[in-house]
Amino acid sequence: MAQSVTPRGGKKYDEIIDATYRLVQRNGYSNTSIAAIKKETGASASSIYWMFENKDTLISTSLEAQYPDGTIAQEWSSFLPDVPLIEQLRHLLSSVLESEQRGRAVRTGLLLALEGSAQALPVQEPFRRRRADALRAFRQWWGRALVASRSESGLDVEQAAARMSALTQWFLDGHFIGDVYLKDEDTEARLELMAQAMLAAAASPFVTAPEAQGPAAREEDAPTDLLGHVRSLVAQRGYEGATFSQICAAAGVARSSIYWKYEDKDALIKDAFVGPYLEMKGELDSLPDARDVGIAEALARELVAMNERLHASPLVAAGGLLIAAQRRKPPTPAGYALIAGSRSSEQRLASWLETTDLSDEVNPTHVAWLFNRLRIGMVAGVALHDNALRMSEAMTIGAIAQMRSHYATS
Numbered sequence: 022m023a024q025s026v027t028p029r030g031g032k033k034y035d036e037i038i039d040a041t042y043r044l045v046q047r048n049g050y051s052n053t054s055i056a057a058i059k060k061e062t063g064a065s066a067s068s069i070y071w072m073f074e075n076k077d078t079l080i081s082t083s084l085e086a087q088y089p090d091g092t093i094a095q096e097w098s099s100f101l102p103d104v105p106l107i108e109q110l111r112h113l114l115s116s117v118l119e120s121e122q123r124g125r126a127v128r129t130g131l132l133l134a135l136e137g138s139a140q141a142l143p144v145q146e147p148f149r150r151r152r153a154d155a156l157r158a159f160r161q162w163w164g165r166a167l168v169a170s171r172s173e174s175g176l177d178v179e180q181a182a183a184r185m186s187a188l189t190q191w192f193l194d195g196h197f198i199g200d201v202y203l204k205d206e207d208t209e210a211r212l213e214l215m216a217q218a219m220l221a222a223a224a225s226p227f228v229t230a231p232e233a234q235g236p237a238a239r240e241e242d243a244p245t246d247l248l249g250h251v252r253s254l255v256a257q258r259g260y261e262g263a264t265f266s267q268i269c270a271a272a273g274v275a276r277s278s279i280y281w282k283y284e285d286k287d288a289l290i291k292d293a294f295v296g297p298y299l300e301m302k303g304e305l306d307s308l309p310d311a312r313d314v315g316i317a318e319a320l321a322r323e324l325v326a327m328n329e330r331l332h333a334s335p336l337v338a339a340g341g342l343l344i345a346a347q348r349r350k351p352p353t354p355a356g357y358a359l360i361a362g363s364r365s366s367e368q369r370l371a372s373w374l375e376t377t378d379l380s381d382e383v384n385p386t387h388v389a390w391l392f393n394r395l396r397i398g399m400v401a402g403v404a405l406h407d408n409a410l411r412m413s414e415a416m417t418i419g420a421i422a423q424m425r426s427h428y429a430t431s
Contacts, residue, residue, distance in 0.1 A: 041083040050139035051262030087126040094154035100165040110216035135343040137257035159186035191398030251293040256340040291355040298341030299362040311377035339404040
């Protein structure tokens with residue numbers, strides 16, 4: 022339950038705040054209405070409008086109330102020159118990744134940010150503000166860390182710090198979407214792996230390869246077929262907000278013709294997203310023999326290829342991630358298939374890593390987890406139209422290469 026943030030309305034105020042948050046988590050922005058909030062809480066419309074100016078104010082307040090008191094930006098604002106970088110990273114990542122409250126709040130903010138119809142609205146303010154503050158804090162922290170740890174001349178500290186801040190956000194976004202929060206027997210090992218990977222990336226040469234210059238995500242052509250209209254509507258309005266009536270109207274087809282092929286809306290959305298999203302992200306079912314190309318080269322190629330597919334299909338990226346990130350009980354058929362597909366690709370990568378020269382001290386399952394979180398974070402950077410995160414994947418490739426040099430035996 023959210024903390025009471027104002028005395029106005031007393032207990033009923035808190036009930037409305039909590040109910041609104043639950044509805045947004047389940048239904049997204051477009052399909053969370055004042056009528057739905059009335060039904061959930063038993064409050065009258067007049068009492069809701071007495072406490073809140075409008076729906077956007079109510080949703081913004083409900084999101085604000087879910088965040089813990091301390092922000093990620095505040096935690097990353099302090100750099101300790103006398104403390105080893107790896108120790109600082111362990112502490113910083115632990116405070117972020119092990120907080121269930123923060124994980125759920127950030128995930129909900131990401132879900133709203135992914136929903137196209139809500140992207141330019143005031144309801145985004147709590148999430149966007151914290152995200153921008155966090156990116157600035159990451160950049161400042163890494164700037165000081167790079168100055169303290171690298172003495173070579175000619176290093177563009179500002180550019181290097183920007184790349185490291187993007188990598189940090191990618192990893193964290195991938196975690197918030199893929200995990201919510203970490204709390205199991207492998208938590209310490211996974212945190213250590215992420216910290217070591219970041220530190221290794223910070224020590225790598227910051228050279229941009231020509232082939233790694235990904236284009237900005239382009240606007241897709243107007244949809245011309247049924248599945249294209251489904252992808253557009255889901256990316257704009259979310260799973261619940263894309264109604265069957267809207268799909269029929271946008272595609273210019275009768276319900277009967279859709280029902281002739283699909284049992285229901287769930288089956289239609291599953292067909293529109295599952296195959297294209299998993300193909301875009303890469304199912305990791307054809308990785309080369311690591312003895313021929315090495316771990317770093319194989320994973321780098323996979324990232325370059327995924328980046329190209331991502332920028333060519335921003336609607337698939339946004340809608341697919343929106344569906345995959347929702348945690349409905351039970352999950353939608355499309356959501357279940359996307360989560361299962363992601364887990365399968367992660368397992369395939371872990372099996373592939375077992376055939377490589379990865380150090381015996383490193384668990385292939387943990388490396389596969391980290392790589393998959395990085396990929397999810399890259400998808401989020403494109404889906405959110407986040408220019409600050411639309412870095413060339415050369416930086417990411419450098420991180421993967423450094424992971425190999427850090428963890429491989431040869």
